[in-house]
Amino acid sequence: MDFTSLADFNAVATHGGFGPASRALDRPKATLSRRVAELxxxxxxxxxxxxxxxxxLTEEGQALHERTRGLMAEIQEAGEAVASRAPVPRGRLRISAPIVFAHVLLCKIAAxxxxxxxxxxxxxxxxxxxADPAEDGFDLVIRIDPPRDELLVGRCILGDVRMVVASPLMSVPSPSARGTESEDDRRASALVVPAVVSSASAAAAGMSETWTIVTSTGETRTLIPTPVLRLSSLLMIRDATVAGAGAAxxxxxxxxxxxxxxxxxxxxxxxxxxVEIWALYSSRRLLSAKVRAFLDMLQDLPGHT
Structure with missing residues (x-):
């Protein structure tokens, strides 16, 4: 029995099809199909x-998968254990990262x-x-404020905050200049601003959503965004805000x-x-030398926690 063909068959069975297995392993579907046919x-x-x-799976396929998948996993873990002790990182390293984080910070780290x-x-x-590290074939995933997941472990690599910004040319009324109400009234009242919002928050955006911010003087203010433009990308929102479309x-x-x-x-x-940004990997896999090296390099990020 050919070991490579057996490994490919188990990958197809585990991922639920030739397409998902092809994406997880980054190998052509035709190659996987040929290997399974040879087996x-x-x-x-x-x-x-x-x-x-x-x-x-046929009855024979189900039986073969159940009896060999544990063995294949043990063999993979043995290989990873050896690789984790390698003095020089080598091999393929696949990482999934949010678009803004990848464009702004990760390109320089990657170089x-x-x-x-x-x-x-x-x-x-x-x-x-x-992205799911196991299902999608990633060694490392970068996530923003991830929920607790016993299948993933990792490090918090960066702390960030959200800022409400606008073009200096955009006219935003000053809360302190809105009539003669008392100071307490001013602090409690809200300021309505035209805003550029993401499609993810578009359903909630409007008079029902509020942005609570702390100003440079330490005061807490409430802004009510009135959407004038809805965009799906934070990079697009940033460009539109610079152009004066609204606050964001x-x-x-x-x-x-x-x-x-x-x-x-x-x-x-x-x-x-x-906001916390985490680098995570599967808790079921040993930390390889290549992943450890990349995690160590992430410690050089500006604002690393």
């Missing part, structure tokens, strides 16, 4: 029902890593979906340079705890 020919039995809408570890083939996928609530790491250069004015930072 079937060598065993003289059909392992997968062809033509089914969803993957369906430094490639120069420092030429024997590692680094691949970074910039995406805002929540954006990560500091994305707009702090614009504020420093005067392209945007900061109305305040969002009240509440800071």
């Amino acid at each position: 079937e020919e060598s065993l003289g039995v059909r392992l997968i029902e062809r033509g089914a809408r969803r993957l369906r 430094r890593f490639a120069l420092a570890y030429p024997q590692v083939e680094l691949e970074i996928i910039a995406e805002d979906r929540v 609530r954006l990560p500091r790491l994305l707009v702090e340079d614009d504020v420093a250069q005067g392209r945007l004015a900061c109305l305040g930072t969002e009240a509440g705890p800071p």
